[in-house]
Amino acid sequence: MKHEPIKFVEADPKAPKFKASYPKISVVMPVYNVEKYVAEAIQSVLDQSFTRFELIIVDDGGNDNSMDIVRGFDDPRITIITQENRGLAGARNTGILHSNGKYIAFLDSDDRWHKEKLALHFIHLEHNAHVDMSYSASRLICEDGKPMAVVMNPGKGIEKPQRIFLRNPVGNGSAPVIRRSTLDRIAFHHPEDELRLCWFDESFRQSEDIECWVRLAIQGGANFEGIDAQVTFYRVASDGLSANIDKQYASWQAMVTKLRGYAPAFAERYYRAAHAYQLRYYARRAISMGDSKAALKYMWQATKESRSIYIFEPKKSFVTLFAALFFTVFGTTALKRAKKTYLINKGAA
Structure with a gap:
């Protein structure tokens, strides 16, 4: 099955274009029916103390007012890409495909970051060439944005592949910053569209994070290392993907089935x-x-x-x-x- 071509829409057509060598970090943000939270997510990126980034927002075919809110931001570092709905994995793939940064960061559009997040990960990766993925501690937040008592803390040192599989220390998709060259080790062509390159498996509508991290650790030989800083705020919404336990369980088992194959x-x-x-x-x-x-x-x-x-x-x-x-x-x-x-x-x- 062939997909419709991706349509590009610049947030500000009159803004000067960045050269591909300019952004050190490409931030990929999928957007799908998140009108309550997307402004907060975008603002947390624009407020970063580290400024050499591009923000690639992928409109994944939602039907609320999310994109009207997105287009209200006037910043030349923002690029908007519109596509038919492909799910979180498909939106991330689109963002990676059109990224220019040395490093790739993901921010789900209902989460937010501390203003020092990108700076800390940039320093970590620049000074530790053996580290392929740098990820932070994450503070859970309620639907209204208030912090919860739970913190997802990283382990110490390089995580072994079995630890990634057993405990998923990365915790969530908004926590890591990854070398683009490392992601490219596990790139593959979409099974239904050989012209389209993928990093995340689009057959997963849940568990796409852990599926990718396990494959990155085992097939890509990637080194994962956390930083001891609570700079990611992960929202737990009762009506979100994280709420449906049965579907989560089925997708986790699908990940295991794929793992058994390779x-x-x-x-x-x-x-x-x-x-x-x-x-x-x-x-x-x-x-x-x-x-x-x-x-x-x-x-x-x-x-x-x-x-x-x-x-x-x-x-x-x-x-x-x-x-x-x-x-x-x-x-x-x-x-x-x-x-x-x-x-x-x-x-x-």
Whole structure:
């Protein structure tokens, strides 16, 4: 199936064009029905202390007022690309294809950054040639933008491929900045359009991040290293992609199926532990959404799959199990009171 050609729309046609050598970092921002949040996301990029960037906004065929808001920004560093809907992976692929930067950063249009984010990642990558992906700690925020108690913290040093698969330390798609040359190691042609180059797998409408990171680590031999700075703010929306646990689970399993195709021994060795961690994550998400029965189901499945989650992360695992049991017995009233606490707040992995 051939796709319609991509249409280009400059945010300001009269603005001077940057030379390809100018931007050091290309920021790729897919936009699809995010009128409530997109202005905040864009402004957080324009407010960066590091200014040598381009912001590529990919209109992925939404039907709300998001793009009217986008076109209200008057900055020559912004380029708008319009395409038919291809999902988050397809929008990112379009952005990468038309990027000019040495480094690629992704910002989902319902998230935001601290003003020092790009500067810190640029320094990290420029001074550490062995690092292929630099990613930050992420503070979770509510739908209204207020910070939550949960922080996704990076590990220390270079992460091994099994750690990427088991725990996804990157955390979310708005956290990393990646060398373009590293991304190109895993580029492939779209199976239905051989003229179109892809980095993310467009058959995934969820789990496209972890699918790409695992492939980048195993096939691309990429080195992942985090920085100890909370400069990414990841929004957890009840009606967003992150809310549908069943679809998330199906897409994660699809990622594992793909992994078994190119790294069968790796998948066989680490699957059960990775599956247990993933099930525990779904249990915690179910608790945050008020579904204690689902939480207990997922936590019981995690326990049967691998006891390693209790050995290596005993506090989080036992607390999740206890919470699922407690709220199943005492109901939603107790759950609503407890949802504000750190241990079971939204999005904790």
